[in-house]
Amino acid sequence: DTAVSQTPKYLVTQMGNDKSIKCEQNLGHDTMYWYKQDSKKFLKIMFSYNNKELIINETVPNRFSPKSPDKAHLNLHINSLELGDSAVYFCASSLSGSGNEQYFGPGTRLTVT
Amino acid sequence: AQSVTQLGSHVSVSEGALVLLRCNYSSSVPPYLFWYVQYPNQGLQLLLKYTTGATLVKGINGFEAEFKKSETSFHLTKPSAHMSDAAEYFCAVGRGGGADGLTFGKGTHLIIQP
Numbered sequence: 001d002t003a004v005s006q007t008p009k010y011l012v013t014q015m016g017n018d019k020s021i022k023c024e025q026n027l028g029h030d031t032m033y034w035y036k037q038d039s040k041k042f043l044k045i046m047f048s049y050n051n052k053e054l055i056i057n058e059t060v061p062n063r064f065s066p067k068s069p070d071k072a073h074l075n076l077h078i079n080s081l082e083l084g085d086s087a088v089y090f091c092a093s094s095l096s097g098s099g100n101e102q103y104f105g106p107g108t109r110l111t112v113t
Numbered sequence: 114a115q116s117v118t119q120l121g122s123h124v125s126v127s128e129g130a131l132v133l134l135r136c137n138y139s140s141s142v143p144p145y146l147f148w149y150v151q152y153p154n155q156g157l158q159l160l161l162k163y164t165t166g167a168t169l170v171k172g173i174n175g176f177e178a179e180f181k182k183s184e185t186s187f188h189l190t191k192p193s194a195h196m197s198d199a200a201e202y203f204c205a206v207g208r209g210g211g212a213d214g215l216t217f218g219k220g221t222h223l224i225i226q227p
Contacts, residue, residue, distance in 0.1 A: 004156070033214050041151075041201060045214035056214055090156060098207050099145040099164035102215060104156035 003027050004105035006091050012111045013081055021076045021108045023091030029103075031055075031096045032074035034066060037088040037107070049074055050096050081112045115140045115206045119218035127226045132176075132191040134221050136204030139185065145207030146187040147215065148178055152200045160202075163187060174198070199225045 004025045013019050025032065033056075034046040048056040049068045063079045074091060088109050092102040120135040138144055145164050149157040161172025168180040178189045187204060201222050205215040 035214075041220050043157075043203065043217040043220075045208075045216075048214050092157075098213075099162070101147060101159045101162055104149075104158070106156045107154075 004091055004093055004103050006089075006105040006108050008108060009106060010109050010111075012113065014113055015081055015083060017081050018077070018079045019081060019110070020078070021089055021091075021110075023074045023076070023105055025072055025091075025093040025103070025105075027093055027103060029093040029095050030071055031094050032068065032071075033092040033094075033102065034074065034076050035090040035092060035104075037090060039087070043090070047074075047076075078110075081110075083112050086110055086112045115144070115208055115216045117204050117206050117216055117218035119202075119204050119221050121221055122219065123222045123224060125224040125226060126194045128196055129193050132189070132194045132198065132223065134189040134202050134204075134223065136178075136187045136189065136218060137185050138187060138204070138206045140206055146178075146180060147205045147207070148172065148176070148187075148189050149203045149205060150174075150200050151203065151220075157203065160189070194223075194225050196225050196227065199223055 007022045031050045033048045037043045047066045052068045065077045068074045088107045090107045091105040094100045094102040116139045118137045147162045148160040161170045163170050163180045171177045176191045201220050203220050204218040
């Protein structure tokens with residue numbers, strides 16, 4: 001009965017590889033997000049989708065490509081991984097509309113070696 | 114554009130003492146304000162939020178926060194700290210719009226001394 005789930009929880013890979021992180025929510029929300037938490041625990045939004053449509057695309061390298069096959073899923077694909085991509089990536093979901101709280105997944109810790 | 118400042122990257126209190134975590138925001142529109150807690154190796158959990166109405170907001174685990182527009186503040190308090198409160202706390206402001214996400218402060222690490 002997990003609300004927002006992410007797979008995998010840990011991801012260790014080498015520079016230059018391509019990897020994907022998957023996110024699913026069963027809350028019936030119409031909006032999903034990807035956040036990046038760096039080593040100093042600073043959280044910054046990367047993308048948001050509403051009803052499968054891209055709404056926010058912050059200044060994120062083109063190597064990062066989100067894909068939303070349906071309202072319940074938002075995946076993150078990363079090409080040509082770099083050392084600086086090492087971080088914890090959080091997926092979140094909410095109902096659209098200002099003031100609605102976001103529900104966060106458990107995070108995916110990505111380590112690039 | 115919105116921004117959030119959390120004063121004190123680390124706050125240490127004794128068990129049973131008052132917890133006060135400070136948050137100041139900057140917003141060009143009426144703000145929606147949130148406090149989230151993150152326990153080690155876990156995701157973020159909502160403690161409380163302010164949208165409109167009553168400026169004193171009560172949340173889970175005995176926490177509350179007061180929205181003060183004149184001071185652009187949304188400080189988080191708990192009358193009596195418990196060891197289980199040790200965690201990272203994040204203040205956030207809604208960026209406005211339906212799917213614009215949150216702007217977070219840098220977080221405050223709360224340490225509880227026995």
